[in-house]
Structures are given as C-alpha cells and as structure tokens.
Amino acid sequence: xxxxxxxxxxxxxxxxxxxxxxxxxxxxxxxxxxxxxxxxxxxxxxxxxxxxxxxxxxxxxxxxxxxxxxxxxxxxxxxxxxxxxxxxxxxxxxxxxxxxxxxxxxxxxxxxxxxxxxxxxxxxxxxxxxxxxxxx
Amino acid sequence: xxxxxxxxxxxxxxxxxxxxxxxxxxxxxxxxxxxxxxxxxxxxxxxxxxxxxxxxxxxxxxxxxxxxxxxxxxxxxxxx
Numbered sequence: 110x111x112x113x114x115x116x117x118x119x120x121x122x123x124x125x126x127x128x129x130x131x132x133x134x135x136x137x138x139x140x141x142x143x144x145x146x147x148x149x150x151x152x153x154x155x156x157x158x159x160x161x162x163x164x165x166x167x168x169x170x171x172x173x174x175x176x177x178x179x180x181x182x183x184x185x186x187x188x189x190x191x192x193x194x195x196x197x198x199x200x201x202x203x204x205x206x207x208x209x210x211x212x213x214x215x216x217x218x219x220x221x222x223x224x225x226x227x228x229x230x231x232x233x234x235x236x237x238x239x240x241x242x243x244x245x
Numbered sequence: 246x247x248x249x250x251x252x253x254x255x256x257x258x259x260x261x262x263x264x265x266x267x268x269x270x271x272x273x274x275x276x277x278x279x280x281x282x283x284x285x286x287x288x289x290x291x292x293x294x295x296x297x298x299x300x301x302x303x304x305x306x307x308x309x310x311x312x313x314x315x316x317x318x319x320x321x322x323x324x325x
Contacts (some may be wrong), residue, residue, distance in 0.1 A: 120288045126295075146312075164302055165298065165301055166251075166301065167312055170311050170314070212318055
C-alpha cells in the first residue's frame with residue numbers, strides 16, 4: 110500500500126484553465142500496488158469529486174463479471190506517488206488512462222496501481238522482511 | 246454509456262483502422278478525427294480540439310483487448 114495523489118490529467122488541466130475554470134486539487138488516496146491488475150483502477154467517488162468525464166471505453170474481466178468481459182468507462186488522470194522523502198522525486202504520470210471500479214472502501218484503499226504503471230518501474234518484494242521497493 | 250456513439254463509430258470503422266494496429270484513434274461522434282502514435286498525443290489533441298466536450302481515445306486492436314483485475318472489485322458498467 111502506498112500514498113498517492115490523483116488529479117485531472119495534464120491535458121484536462123490545460124483545458125480547464127483555457128476554459129477559465131479552476132482545476133480541482135489532487136486528492137490524496139491510499140493505493141494498493143496490484144500485480145494482478147493489468148491497468149490502474151480508481152474508485153468512482155474520487156473521479157466524481159474531480160469532476161471527470163469518461164474519455165475511453167475498454168473491455169474488462171474481474172471476479173464479479175464472470176467469463177464475459179464487460180465494457181467499462183475509462184478516464185484520464187494524473188497520478189503522483191511521492192518518494193520516500195521530500196528530496197526524492199515522485200513517480201509522476203501526467204496523462205494516465207484508468208478504469209472506474211468500486212473498490213469497496215472497507216478494503217482501505219481507493220485505487221489499484223496495476224502493471225501499466227509497474228511496467229515503468231522495477232519492483233522488488235522481500236517477503237521475509239516484509240518490505241517492497243519500487244524503483245523508477 | 247457516455248461514449249456510446251463514439252464506440253459505435255470505432256467498431257464500424259475498425260476494418261479501415263486495422264492498418265494502424267496499436268495506435269490511438271481520436272473519435273468524436275461519428276468521426277474518426279485522426280490516429281496518433283501515443284495515448285498522450287491523442288488525449289492532448291482531443292482536449293485541444295474539443296475542450297471539455299465528450300470525445301474518445303481508443304487504442305486500435307483488430308482483436309479486442311481485455312483488461313484483467315484479479316481483485317474483487319465491481320466495475321462501473323453502462324452507467325447513464
């Protein structure tokens with residue numbers, strides 16, 4: 110689990126400014142690093158709070174959809190995962206397509222960070238010590 | 246679904262788009278606006294041209310690609 114910030118994508122941010130609107134501030138969330146997810150998912154409550162509208166549609170399979178993929182809205186966001194300290198540059202993806210999925214707040218997070226992001230990084234999991242690291 | 250028209254356009258035009266496999270189509274209504282090499286380029290152009298109006302960026306695949314999530318989540322399906 111990591112802390113992250115989710116905001117409008119850089120492209121949308123520019124469009125909002127050009128329209129004379131004030132872009133929303135990024136929202137801090139808890140995000141679960143999930144190698145079992147091919148993409149990144151965000152709780153729709155977060156997307157709604159940011160005032161985002163869908164800019165894509167993709168087919169998705171989850172344990173709740175059964176064997177037939179379902180078409181799902183896709184949104185564009187900016188994702189920031191802060192470094193371990195202020196002297197470390199964050200992991201920043203300015204224009205990231207994400208899926209909306211109810212992540213059941215009882216699980217304690219609002220975003221799944223999947224392999225689309227992890228493909229940009231080197232992730233190491235030391236199970237014996239209970240630590241993981243992500244190098245980017 | 247918000248982008249129903251754009252999705253219909255993509256599916257109808259897919260035979261013509263297949264030569265651009267893997268690239269990203271920018272779609273507005275019943276028009277394929279253009280094809281771009283990256284998601285970012287298509288998205289930026291979409292916002293530049295259409296501002297905050299609806300548009301769709303779709304990666305072109307002759308065979309539908311499916312995203313998989315192994316965790317128990319509930320995707321938002323066909324919201325109106």
